[in-house]
Amino acid sequence: MHKNRFIEKFESKSDKELEHIAFNSKIFVLDARYAAILILKKRGNNSQAIKKIEKEYENRIQEETRKKENNIETKKQIIKHLKNIPIKEKKITPLKNGNKLEIKRLSNNNFEVRIEDNFRSALAPVIICKIITNSNYILFPFFYVKSILIYGIGGTFLFLILSSVGILKNDALLILLPIITVILFQIILTPFIYFITVYFFKNQIKQQ
Incomplete structure (x- = not known):
């Protein structure tokens, strides 16, 4: 998993500010929203945004993994085709x-x-x-x-x-x-x- 660059930036923000970030998908990218809920969880905050964003982030990771696996499979097919020449x-x-x-x-x-x-x-x-x-x-x-x-x-x-x-x-x-x-x-x-x-x-x- 790649390092979330927003965590360090958001450490000093209040719970209210972090919740604002977590709930605003139109303004903040998923990595920023995920960083916000990670900090909230660390502080013991049970915001309703946590589970929702965790699921959203998990879905993105699964999609990225699927694309990576498909890309590897495509490359294997191309290489197999090339080796027949x-x-x-x-x-x-x-x-x-x-x-x-x-x-x-x-x-x-x-x-x-x-x-x-x-x-x-x-x-x-x-x-x-x-x-x-x-x-x-x-x-x-x-x-x-x-x-x-x-x-x-x-x-x-x-x-x-x-x-x-x-x-x-x-x-x-x-x-x-x-x-x-x-x-x-x-x-x-x-x-x-x-x-x-x-x-x-x-x-x-x-x-x-």
């Missing part, structure tokens, strides 16, 4: 908007997750899913290496050739422009791509 192979799932959710197993516990959307997705970052235990994993954004190799390094190499034959100005910044652009583009898109990809990743696997 052979290493170095992809699982492609069509989305309702016409795009595709692509999950590639990189190694035993690491997966690359991305949304395939023709050219735009080729310049977007990916999400890495790393399995920690049988009931937990972490998700974090990462550069889409294939995009950097093809458009970044490939484009830089092309600019270097064009520069060497005099078609482009022999300028280092200009030659490196493709790889700089691709990396910056992925960095800028990271926050948006992360939340969208994670949303579809969790919801699509839960439905399978």
Whole structure:
């Protein structure tokens, strides 16, 4: 159970003030009201609010526990689904908007997750899913290496050739422009791509 930060603040209040807090659910959050009745009980006060708020608090704890258990069960299902993907192979799932959710197993516990959307997705970052235990994993954004190799390094190499034959100005910044652009583009898109990809990743696997 988490520490109730209101208890120390309310210790100096009178019984009447504590009862006012306990009875005002529209003004005070449940933690504050629960702290008030804990202090009242400690003082031997038998306010009628005590049992009511104790039950309300107990119901909240049970709901939080239920959500936590459901979250763990959902993660177990997702991990089980991921482990059915052979290493170095992809699982492609069509989305309702016409795009595709692509999950590639990189190694035993690491997966690359991305949304395939023709050219735009080729310049977007990916999400890495790393399995920690049988009931937990972490998700974090990462550069889409294939995009950097093809458009970044490939484009830089092309600019270097064009520069060497005099078609482009022999300028280092200009030659490196493709790889700089691709990396910056992925960095800028990271926050948006992360939340969208994670949303579809969790919801699509839960439905399978």
